[in-house]
Every structure is written in structure tokens, then in C-alpha cells.
Amino acid sequence: MLFRTSRIHAAAATALSKVSGKGRAITATLYIGALIVGSLIGFAGNTDINAVMDFIATVFTRLFSFIAVPIIAVSLISTLANLSKNSKGGSIFAHTIFYTLxxxxxxxxxxxxxxxxxxxxxxxxxLSSSAADVVTKYESLSYLEHIQNIIPNNLLQPFVAGNVLSILLVAAAFGLGIATMKESKNKEALISVISxxxxxxxxxxxWLINILPLGIMAFTAQLVTQLEAGIILGGLATYFGVVISSNLIQMFVILPLILLLKGLNPIKIARGMLPALAVALFSKSSAGTLPVTMASAEDNLHVDRRVSRFVLPICTTINMNGCAAFILITSVYLLQNAGIEIGFSTLLTWVFIATFAAVGNAGVxxxxxxxxLSLVSSMNIPVTLMGIILPVYAVIDMIETSLNVWSDSCVANIVNKTMQGKLPEEA
Incomplete structure (x- = not known):
């Protein structure tokens, strides 16, 4: 029977779901406390303590990456393998792609x-020679080569390299392959092992979420230390302002409006996704944040696991709101600095280029x-300015990743509401 749930899983689901208001308040207090302590440690500037914070931050980053790679593959394989032709898998996928685009x-x-x-x-x-040096080794990269690298040449290569798009491709192929197998003990055993x-x-x-405040403290201390070193904006102030403003407006205005139009409460969803948003902000990796994103959606917002474990791995890979804005603004800014006049047609063209380029971006x-960099260099656009943008990109990357995870969360909750009452009952 589809989506059968063992007694162990039922007990675990009961224990891990329906977080009480008091529990959420305690969690929020721990996160805020971690932010405050981390900021104080960063401002103190003690070399030995900062080294410990860097160590803890690195450990957390590695642990999330360690779990994120298999969870992307296993979640997608499991969901696709369990989707029959009579289920609503096609509808879930269609809604995911629509709201992603x-x-x-x-x-x-x-x-x-x-x-x-x-x-x-x-x-x-x-331009300083150092700025030119930063991008020299990337100028030869071809955007077509970036797309070509998505196709793996062996089974283990995507997992070893952490190539999210390749992993998604392999997982989709395996999941659909299992779904088309004839019903047999072998198929049932295979699905059971994967589940x-x-x-x-x-x-x-x-387990990782339980100790997450420690990681947030370390990430915060690391960030404050980096910011104290100084980020010189200079002539990039207006460019920086455009990128950040577009991300913040998308985050706090556009996406909440879409949620409201679908009858969802954006404040409630934001509160439930707070652990994921916190990890995204500091880890700067939507793929690395995926485990927390899925757990937050299921535990705090009660998103159907068949939806969350199908939608979120896909969204993490192709739903890049922050990246789309960055690609467009940065590419057009490079064109403008190269002396090319920017008109309506140019901006409109780059809306579509940026959208489809962002879909192919890896959430790392x-x-x-x-x-x-690889996209604009393949179009023969001068890219030396990217070396000057690099010092401010650390802040941009943090906000972009938070926006990407927030957008993933919105899409998952929208699809979940759309599919309510349309999915078969779990046994």
C-alpha cells in the first residue's frame, strides 16, 4: 500500500510534530540568546575564542552538508517511487514548477x-590589479560547460562533488524507474530500505536542530568578526543598495502578498520556518539548509511529508529568487560599466536570461x-568588475540564501494547501 507508515515512524512523527507555543517561545529565546552571545564574542575580538567559533561553525557547515546530499536524493527517490499514476504526483510537480517560475x-x-x-x-x-586577478581564473569558464557538468559520468561523482543538480537528476531517474517497476517483493523491499x-x-x-543554537552562536561570532574587518562599498554603494533592496522587497512584500492571496498567513509561516531561515542566513547555502527546511515545514507547519519531501528538494535546486535578482542586476551593471546603454529591451531580455540561469544554479x-561570472564571461562581457563586487558579496549571499529558503518555504506551503484533500490517506 502506498505511503505505509511503520509503528516506529508513527511514534516518531507524533513526538516530533505539533510543537507547542511554549516550546516555540523557548526555541526563539535560545536563538536570540545565541545571536546576542555570538555578537558579543565577535566584537570582543579574542583570537583564541574566535578560532573556537570558526571551528564550531565549520563543523556545523560540514554536518549540514553531510546530511543535505543524501536527503536530497533519498527524499526525491522515495517520493517518486511511491507515486502511482493514479496519485497526484503530477499535480504536485506542476504546481511546484509554476510557483517556482x-x-x-x-x-x-x-x-x-x-x-x-x-x-x-x-x-x-x-580598477586595481587585485580585482582583475580575482576573476582571471574564472573568465575561461563557459556557461555551456556549467550545464554540461550537470550530466554525471558515473554514479558516485555527483555525491562526492556535491553537485546538487546532478544529484537531483540521478534521484529523479531512480525514483521514476522504481515507480515503473512491476509490483513485486523486490520493489517493495527496495522502497522499504529507501524509506x-x-x-x-x-x-x-x-538531533542537529536540538543543538542549533550553538551553531548560530558560532556563525554570528564569525560574521561579526568578518564585518569588523571592514567592507568598503565606495562606488558600489548604489549597486549594493539595488541588490539588497530587491531581495528585501521580494522577501517582505512580494512573497507575503502571494501567500495572502492563497489564504495563508505569512507571519505564521515565517515563525514556523525560523530555524531554517536562521541556518540559511549564516550558512549561505540553501542546499545545506534543506534538512532544517524540511523538518521545520513538517514539524512546525504540518506540511504533508509527501509534499515537503518532494517539493523542497526540487525548490532548493531550482527556486533561486535571490540569485535571479543578483544575476540580472550584476550583469546589467557590468554592461553599463562597459559603456553599453541600458534600455527597456535590454532589461526585459535579462529578466528571462536571469530567470533561467538562476534555475540552473547550485544552492551552495x-x-x-x-x-x-561564467555566464557573463561566456557572453564576452568584461568581468573584471566582479573582483570589486566580491568583498560585498558575503553580505549579499547571506540575504540571497535567506530569500531562497523563504521562497522555497512559501512554495511548499502553497502546494500543500492546494493539495489538501486531494492526496490519498496514509496507512
């Missing part, structure tokens, strides 16, 4: 509008930066 296009369009209105000033022509492994991963995820730290 909708939110991503809106993000790119918003970036274009803000660029046209604010008109960021050009950077002085004299069991999935539940094991979620137990590990919840600085993934959008290097994707943009």
Missing part, C-alpha cells in the same frame, strides 16, 4: 525595475557569484 520571474522583474529607477552609478575606470534510510536521516536532522555558498 512565478516567484523567480517576479524577483528578476523587481530587480530590473529597481535598477531602472535607482540607476546605480558606475565604478571609476581605474527506512530517509527516516534515519530525519532523526539525525532533529557563492554559487550565484560564480554562475554569474
Amino acid at each position: 512565478l516567484t523567480t520571474i517576479l524577483a528578476a522583474l523587481l530587480g530590473a525595475v529597481l535598477f531602472a529607477v535607482i540607476k546605480p552609478a558606475n565604478v571609476p575606470a581605474a 527506512g534510510f530517509q527516516e534515519l536521516l530525519f532523526i539525525l536532522i532533529h 555558498p557563492m554559487g550565484c557569484y560564480f554562475l554569474t
